[in-house]
Amino acid sequence: MxxxxxxxxxxxxxxxxxxxxxxxxxxxxxxxxxxxxxxxxxxxxxxxxxxxxxIKFCSHCHNISDHDVCAICSNKARDHETLCVVESLRDIMAIENTGQFRGLYHLLGGVISPLEGVGPDDLNIETLLGRVDKTGVKEVIMALSPTIEGDTTVFYLNKKLVPLGVKISTLARGISFGGELEYADELTLARSIAARVPYEK
Amino acid sequence: MxxxxxxxxxxxxxxxxxxxxxxxxxxxxxxxxxxxxxxxxxxxxxxxxxxxxxIKFCSHCHNISDHDVCAICSNKARDHETLCVVESLRDIMAIENTGQFRGLYHLLGGVISPLEGVGPDDLNIETLLGRVDKTGVKEVIMALSPTIEGDTTVFYLNKKLVPLGVKISTLARGISFGGELEYADELTLARSIAARVPYEK
CATH class of the missing domain: 1.10.8.420 (RecR Domain 1)
Incomplete structure (x- = not known):
């Protein structure tokens, strides 16, 4: 041009x-x-x-922030006993947009991926264990991508967190709201049948 | 969000x-x-x-420029006897991208449009007449949009330029290269038949 x-x-x-x-x-x-x-x-x-x-990164959850502690971590009205472990900033935004989660977050900064040279030491795992150990966290929700790397990371974190006596949960998986059944992939559909729930009126 | x-x-x-x-x-x-x-x-x-x-605007042609006179107007290798009158900056870029025009430009900054309150005094017409009158311009090419406003502006400029004894031309109109005949609009097609040219081998 x-x-x-x-x-x-x-x-x-x-x-x-x-x-x-x-x-x-x-x-x-x-x-x-x-x-x-x-x-x-x-x-x-x-x-x-x-x-x-x-821009700063929150010293508690590693989320981006204007201050040393981010607006979510410093919000007294939120549930400080529940931590949601996410991979990236966009995941926090996505979950915040639902308006359904009142706990705190912990941003890992990625997932364990030997192929890309990302090991546990490259992620914010030490600080997660420290928070769970010291701040009275009762439940850790694993909100990582349903990929091999994500599952590996959940497996690793689970092994580290179990000794700390904290409840560990993962996001429910199944077919989407509004999604057409015929377009759901086989794995998701099979899993949503296996993990079927009682009908609620 | x-x-x-x-x-x-x-x-x-x-x-x-x-x-x-x-x-x-x-x-x-x-x-x-x-x-x-x-x-x-x-x-x-x-x-x-x-x-x-x-950013500056060229004192000769009103094109954007880093200096008082733009790179095109100050280029001695270009044909200073031919002026191409355009509406906007994007038109200059479009014509420059063809690599076919070696003359200078004159940017009007719009077209006469009474509906939008744009009269001849709002456009760079005085400087155009000054350039034609004083710098030995031999031909003025009207490269304005083929709209009612564009045609009005060409009509107005023509009236002002004729007394100065300069040759005035407009862009050739007809069907596009690579365009399919059936998709050409009636006006363009009719005009391209009326203005048909001898076949060149």
């Missing part, structure tokens, strides 16, 4: 470096910003740089 | 204010930037703010 301006070219390349944004979309965004006033564009730039520079 | 961090929320809202980017995409971009190092994100922010703050 031809740009008569190096400034424009740099800005387009900056946007185009983001995932899912090509040169044409980047140019559209740059031309949009060019029409905004300078203060608005400075605000845009500042919000993004501040986000990266000032 | 639930964000445990105001910083993240601000950054997501900044991205989501861009056209075609929703909250989910914005979050994906923010989480991507969160994984980059601080310098890279600062570079991103700076490129965008600098673009808006330092």
């Amino acid at each position: 031809h740009f008569s301006s190096k400034l424009i070219e740099d800005a387009v390349n900056a946007f185009a470096s983001l995932p899912g944004i090509g040169k044409k979309t980047a140019l559209r965004l740059v031309l949009h910003l060019l029409k905004q006033n300078t203060e608005a564009v400075e605000g845009f730039g500042k919000a993004i740089v501040a986000m990266r520079k000032d | 639930h964000f445990s961090s105001k910083l993240i929320e601000d950054a997501v809202n900044a991205f989501a204010s861009l056209p075609g980017i929703g909250k989910k995409t914005a979050l994906r971009l923010v989480l991507h930037l969160l994984k980059q190092n601080t310098e890279a994100v600062e570079g991103f922010g700076k490129a965008i703010v600098a673009m808006r703050k330092d």
Whole structure:
């Protein structure tokens, strides 16, 4: 693409470096910003740089936070006896969006994956054991992806947590709400039959 | 959406204010930037703010430029006797991408549109007449959109330019290369028959 301006070219390349944004979309965004006033564009730039520079990670659960302890961990109204172990930030957001979970989280930062060179020491497991041991946690919910790596991690964590005398549970698996039965995969369908529950009126 | 961090929320809202980017995409971009190092994100922010703050408009053709005179107008190798009148920046880029035009441009900044309150005085017409009058321009190519507003603008410019004794031309109109005849609109097809050209071997 031809740009008569190096400034424009740099800005387009900056946007185009983001995932899912090509040169044409980047140019559209740059031309949009060019029409905004300078203060608005400075605000845009500042919000993004501040986000990266000032972001902290909660010393309890490793979630991103504006302070040393995140808004969830420091919320007295939440159930501090239940920990939900998740893989990433997006999982916390997804669960928070349901509005159904009132406990705290613990962000592992990944799952055990020997193929990708991720071992237990690369994850936030020590701090999880410390929290369970010292802060009176009664239940740990394993909310990891239903993959081989996820299951391996749950297996490993289970072995470490059992001696601490804490209740361990995993997410219920079965067919989705609103999903059509014929499109459910065999494994999920088989499991949802095996783990059938009494009908509730 | 639930964000445990105001910083993240601000950054997501900044991205989501861009056209075609929703909250989910914005979050994906923010989480991507969160994984980059601080310098890279600062570079991103700076490129965008600098673009808006330092951008100039060419004093000859009104194109965006890093200097007082843009790279096209200051290029001695180009044909300074031919001016291509366009509506917007994107049109200049589109024509430059063809690599077929070696003359200079003149950016009107819009077209005459009484419905939207855009009159001749709101466009860069005075400077166009000045350039044609004083810099030895021999031909003006009208490359405006084939709309009522575009045609009105061409009509108006033609009236102003004829007394200056300059050759005036418009873009050829007809069916597209690679386009299927049956999908061409009636007006274009009718015109391309009326304006048929001798077959060249």
